[in-house]
Amino acid sequence: MSLKSYSRARAIHVMLVYTGGCNGCDIEIVNCIFSPKYDAEQYKVFLTWNPREADILVVTGPVTKHNEKPLIEIYNAIPEPKAVIAAGACALMGGVYKNIHGDIPSEEIAGPVDKIIPVDAKVPGCAVRPEDILSGVVAALPLLLNAK
Amino acid sequence: MTPITSLIAIIGTLIVALLVSVWLPGIERKFVQARIQQRVGPPISSAGIMAPLKFFFKETIKPHSPMPKLYNALPIVSFLSVLFILLIIMPQLYVFAAFTSIIAIVGLLKIEEVIYMFMGSLSKSVMSLKMPFPDIIKGAKHPGTHRSYLEELSSLRAYRLIAFGSFPLYIALFVPVAMSRSIYLSGIVAYQQVHGPILFTLAGVLGAIVFFIGYMILLNEYPFAILKTKADVIEGPLMEYAAKYRAYVYITRGFLMFVLASIFTTLFLGIPPNLFSWTILVTIAVALIFPILMAIMSAFSPIFTYKQFYPTVAGVSVIGILAILASFL
Amino acid sequence: MNEDNKITDKKVIETEITMGTVHSAAIEPYRVRLFVEDEIVRDAEITIGINHRGIERIMEGLPVEKANSLTEKICGICSNSHIWNSVLVAEKAIGIDVPERAQYIRVIMEELERLHSHMLYLAHGSEVLGHETFAMRVFYIRETVMELLRMIGGNRVQYGVSIIGGIRPRCELDEMRIQKIREGMDIIDEKILEFADRFVSDPMIMARVTGVGILSQKQAIELAATGPTLRSTGVELDLRREMEAYDPFEFDIITQDDGDVKSNLLCRVLEIPEATKIIRQALDHLPDGKITNRSWEMQDAPITKSYIEVPRGKLYHSYSLEDGRVRNSIVRTPSITNIGAMQYAAVGHHITDAQLAIVQCDPCFTCTDRAIQIIKI
Numbered sequence: 001m002s003l004k005s006y007s008r009a010r011a012i013h014v015m016l017v018y019t020g021g022c023n024g025c026d027i028e029i030v031n032c033i034f035s036p037k038y039d040a041e042q043y044k045v046f047l048t049w050n051p052r053e054a055d056i057l058v059v060t061g062p063v064t065k066h067n068e069k070p071l072i073e074i075y076n077a078i079p080e081p082k083a084v085i086a087a088g089a090c091a092l093m094g095g096v097y098k099n100i101h102g103d104i105p106s107e108e109i110a111g112p113v114d115k116i117i118p119v120d121a122k123v124p125g126c127a128v129r130p131e132d133i134l135s136g137v138v139a140a141l142p143l144l145l146n147a148k
Numbered sequence: 149m150t151p152i153t154s155l156i157a158i159i160g161t162l163i164v165a166l167l168v169s170v171w172l173p174g175i176e177r178k179f180v181q182a183r184i185q186q187r188v189g190p191p192i193s194s195a196g197i198m199a200p201l202k203f204f205f206k207e208t209i210k211p212h213s214p215m216p217k218l219y220n221a222l223p224i225v226s227f228l229s230v231l232f233i234l235l236i237i238m239p240q241l242y243v244f245a246a247f248t249s250i251i252a253i254v255g256l257l258k259i260e261e262v263i264y265m266f267m268g269s270l271s272k273s274v275m276s277l278k279m280p281f282p283d284i285i286k287g288a289k290h291p292g293t294h295r296s297y298l299e300e301l302s303s304l305r306a307y308r309l310i311a312f313g314s315f316p317l318y319i320a321l322f323v324p325v326a327m328s329r330s331i332y333l334s335g336i337v338a339y340q341q342v343h344g345p346i347l348f349t350l351a352g353v354l355g356a357i358v359f360f361i362g363y364m365i366l367l368n369e370y371p372f373a374i375l376k377t378k379a380d381v382i383e384g385p386l387m388e389y390a391a392k393y394r395a396y397v398y399i400t401r402g403f404l405m406f407v408l409a410s411i412f413t414t415l416f417l418g419i420p421p422n423l424f425s426w427t428i429l430v431t432i433a434v435a436l437i438f439p440i441l442m443a444i445m446s447a448f449s450p451i452f453t454y455k456q457f458y459p460t461v462a463g464v465s466v467i468g469i470l471a472i473l474a475s476f477l
Numbered sequence: 478m479n480e481d482n483k484i485t486d487k488k489v490i491e492t493e494i495t496m497g498t499v500h501s502a503a504i505e506p507y508r509v510r511l512f513v514e515d516e517i518v519r520d521a522e523i524t525i526g527i528n529h530r531g532i533e534r535i536m537e538g539l540p541v542e543k544a545n546s547l548t549e550k551i552c553g554i555c556s557n558s559h560i561w562n563s564v565l566v567a568e569k570a571i572g573i574d575v576p577e578r579a580q581y582i583r584v585i586m587e588e589l590e591r592l593h594s595h596m597l598y599l600a601h602g603s604e605v606l607g608h609e610t611f612a613m614r615v616f617y618i619r620e621t622v623m624e625l626l627r628m629i630g631g632n633r634v635q636y637g638v639s640i641i642g643g644i645r646p647r648c649e650l651d652e653m654r655i656q657k658i659r660e661g662m663d664i665i666d667e668k669i670l671e672f673a674d675r676f677v678s679d680p681m682i683m684a685r686v687t688g689v690g691i692l693s694q695k696q697a698i699e700l701a702a703t704g705p706t707l708r709s710t711g712v713e714l715d716l717r718r719e720m721e722a723y724d725p726f727e728f729d730i731i732t733q734d735d736g737d738v739k740s741n742l743l744c745r746v747l748e749i750p751e752a753t754k755i756i757r758q759a760l761d762h763l764p765d766g767k768i769t770n771r772s773w774e775m776q777d778a779p780i781t782k783s784y785i786e787v788p789r790g791k792l793y794h795s796y797s798l799e800d801g802r803v804r805n806s807i808v809r810t811p812s813i814t815n816i817g818a819m820q821y822a823a824v825g826h827h828i829t830d831a832q833l834a835i836v837q838c839d840p841c842f843t844c845t846d847r848a849i850q851i852i853k854i
Binding site: 016018020021024025026027028031049062064066070074095097106107108126127129 | 498501504506526530532550551597600604616617623635
């Protein structure tokens, strides 16, 4: 393993953007970072709130209309190489909010996430479990390691 | 000592300093904070070595700043000023008497502080005002107000830190001066070789406490991290640094930890950093002890606002003045 | 209005600091504009509605069972409260008797939820205070409750316990589960008291939280603050006293006097032992019998209302039934008035304290953002 991928694998900065889900996924992700039981830092995953520092963007929620532009701005602010993880049913396919009554599209939801920014790893669940978030980060990792 | 050996000593000491300093943030995080927080914690190399290395391999982007080149140059200036401090406290350079005085150290540390102000006013991050959101709409409060970025707030705070926050550190620096009656480092070191380390006097003990608080304030560690509070300014002046410039910021922080510790050994123990002497081990030991103490303090304290910050600084400064008075006894 | 947090009537204030929609202080998307003079907040504007997903409109016309499980998705923290209240509306409208055992298990779930919600508040409060260690300690204690919730409901978040007429069969409490809950309560009681002692005796934390974000009793009542936010100003008002399901249980209403961050924190800390007390009583006197009443028939009903006390205050659900489908659904969550009150509590403090003052009401922006714009014709 080259020094480049070695160093990338040993300091992964994760930024969490929460785009209007129900709080469930969001708290599980914070739980996975802060709770000593899961302690993501032992797997070299650090939480940051600054897009310039981040490598991996974790997006939860179905992306409401108000959150669409901020999400794009934050995505653009992250320097390459970067990866995006969509976590939770809402981020994957809009969840229960996407289509009201069959095929009538919702006026409030701009998502799901992959309509707005490219998604590299998808973590299903309602709400996602902390373990699944960590495995999602691991799934997105090869993309970071093999990037230029 | 020939010039060649001096040169080797200087370069060797610098390399040792860099090698030690990159481990310090990791030690702080892994061995102290993670233990206190009852978790496993990150590997010791992650925070100090791997993170800067990773940032070197990231894409260099143009920061959102009115003067991007100046903004990106600032961490390098900051690093150089810290490097110069380490240079002038080495015994091999005491021949340049005028530069190797306490005044030069104070001046270089001031640069370190002032740079935060520049960083703050030059950074225009996406996280506050640039975020696309319809704020000024019908019914919005105070539509005519001047709107400022989060970093301007931290720039203002950096200004206040210059005004009062660094008092303890500078008072502590002048305790050895008052004891040895010399502002030259050579004089201070020579005094301690005759009379024993200043640390083991009353003035020295008080001075060391004051120095430690000043050390925490200069490093912006909790509880004194008003420059980069997560509760309001997120990361403050450092928000827009990306890729290798962020790596410089990371390295400078670790290096500053080491350099401040070696200032302490020079002034309070009479042991300047010198590779060709066993006393370099003392310097390294102090450089390890200080971050550990700091991490313990920061793990058990919330962030201070001015309401707590002013009395703390005032109280510590009074101790510092007592230390200076005690040094005349 | 008291003198301290009088909002300035000046036309133009020196500077505006804008935070959001993504910010480290409150993880949820919200926008706050703080109008400051020399870092002291003179006025605040909190924008909600960023999370608006129109869930009431989605509920419109859905079969009532589907609509009930949809209300869970309003909030991931107090999901059980939403589904419970929504089910209560239907039960009231149709006139269904709920077996006593089911009532008890619902109360147990609600109190478990109160435990985890209050602990989350403590952790979040510590995080905003800048005290990472305490935040992690609380998350560690909270993990016990999360495990219990997973054991009973099958999911760590959104467990879906209540259904019309009772509770889901998978949430039945057998001996093993009761034993586990008892053990969990012992752990929580012990650890949370230890934590509270540490918290209250820490001089640095007390210096940060005392006298910050004061909301006077008069203001709190005027601004219709609810729940612990209201109780921390000295008003002894808890809807649990009036709820039928809580009749068999003995518990105290915790009140504090000052209305500042310290009172808010203490109010919630002290509610944790009360919640464990209720759970213990429920486990001791858990009646035998069936858990679901299936002998009911769907019928039309006019708009029926229900209020319950949830971790953050007073929750309101109402809808009418038409052919077994939900019509005219309205949900009103406690956070909306609490957040409005916090615009006043934040005034007169340093910016760092203002963020703390906003967080003190345990804001849940997800809960809040369902409001439908009503246009007058």
